[in-house]
Amino acid sequence: MGNDQHLVQLKDIIKTYLPEDVPVGAIGEDSNFVKELNINSANLVDIVLDVEDAFGIRLENEDMDKMQTVRDALNIIAQKLRDKK
Numbered sequence: 001m002g003n004d005q006h007l008v009q010l011k012d013i014i015k016t017y018l019p020e021d022v023p024v025g026a027i028g029e030d031s032n033f034v035k036e037l038n039i040n041s042a043n044l045v046d047i048v049l050d051v052e053d054a055f056g057i058r059l060e061n062e063d064m065d066k067m068q069t070v071r072d073a074l075n076i077i078a079q080k081l082r083d084k085k
Contacts, residue, residue, distance in 0.1 A: 003074060003078065006042055006074055006078065007029065007070070007074060007075055009054055009055075010051070010070065010073060010074065010077070011024070011027050011070075012041055013047055013050045013051060013054060014027055014033075014037065014039070014047060014070070015027065016050075017039055017043040017044075017046060017047055018037060018039070019038045019039075020036075021038070022037055022038050022062070027070060028070065029069070029070050029071040029074065030069055030071060031069060031070045031072070032069050033067070033068065033069065033070070033073075034068075035048070044064075044067075045064075048067070049061060050084075051073065051077065055081065056084070057077065057080035057084065058080070059076065059080070063080075072074055074084050
């Protein structure tokens with residue numbers, strides 16, 4: 001599965017938690033979860049749980065701390081999938 005497919009899957013997860021004032025089109029690789037997408041910390045935890053389920057990986061607290069942008073999340077997902085093999 002390529003990075004483009006991961007992005008599509010990740011966008012599907014994120015859009016569920018977007019506040020009403022943030023359009024789905026605002027989700028880009030450089031989007032910051034908190035500052036640009038206005039996702040609160042509780043919803044960020046939900047996103048992490050959904051990512052774990054969707055990709056069959058386990059994210060540690062330090063991974064969550066590093067996950068500031070959509071690109072960060074994609075890089076962490078890719079690394080975890082490589083480590084899993």
